[in-house]
């Protein structure tokens with residue numbers, strides 16, 4: 385039975401999408417069957433997977449959410465799951481922002497995404513969900529569907545601000561909707577180990593959460609290779625297999641897998 389892990393943060397631009405994409409391919413390289421779900425109306429993850437004309441995708445996660453809200457039957461998985469170089473994915477589009485507005489008006493709407501993903505769990509080892517940078521109804525839906533959450537933190541961006549709010553939301557969701565929700569750990573991204581700020585903030589995060597929340601040993605270094613690889617719609621394992629960032633994501637995949645044993 386697969387595990388649903390969401391990559392979340394209340395902040396924007398902290399490498400949620402980059403990490404979802406690269407972790408998906410690194411887990412696949414370890415022999416795992418992976419589904420990546422783009423759950424952000426910006427559809428950045430869909431772009432990473434090489435989708436050029438997002439408006440032309442017939443069934444996105446937004447369509448599926450809308451069908452769930454209307455209590456309609458979902459189409460066959462083959463109609464909405466795409467595949468690229470060994471990783472399956474469900475694309476997103478701007479349609480998801482319409483869903484977000486609708487969710488706010490629906491009763492008991494927190495488990496709509498769970499209803500879509502749970503039947504898919506038996507086909508995959510991991511379902512990774514990329515989320516949008518807010519604590520709105522979409523992120524609540526994602527947290528309600530998840531077994532685990534990886535919180536991405538960029539030490540450059542006043543990392544501690546907002547992290548407590550995110551954790552408070554996780555706690556509420558665990559208490560009220562999804563008792564199985566587990567914080568897998570905090571992933572430090574875009575770390576430039578040479579800068580003092582990075583060191584200071586990394587220490588601050590470690591001290592604050594020591595003994596409570598795991599800080600992944602894998603820290604993702606800052607590198608231009610990430611932007612380049614996205615431009616070419618290739619994961620780091622293909623575009624820059626010898627880069628430090630690729631090694632860090634490969635280690636992260638091993639840390640995630642080690643949790644199961």
Ligand SMILES: Nc1ncnc2c1ncn2[C@@H]1O[C@H](COP(=O)(O)OP(=O)(O)OP(=O)(O)O)[C@@H](O)[C@H]1O
Pocket residue numbers: 395396397398399400401402403424426428515516517573574575604605606607608610611614629
């Ligand atoms: N390790 C890295 N080194 C350098 N640049 C990076 C790294 N990781 C991500 N980036 C860049 O930082 C920017 C933000 O990354 P990304 O889109 O993954 O963040 P996000 O948290 O998903 O953002 P949003 O909140 O808007 O969804 C992108 O331009 C990406 O290419």
Ligand SMILES: [Mg+2]
Pocket residue numbers: 400401402424428514515
């Ligand atoms: Mg993103």
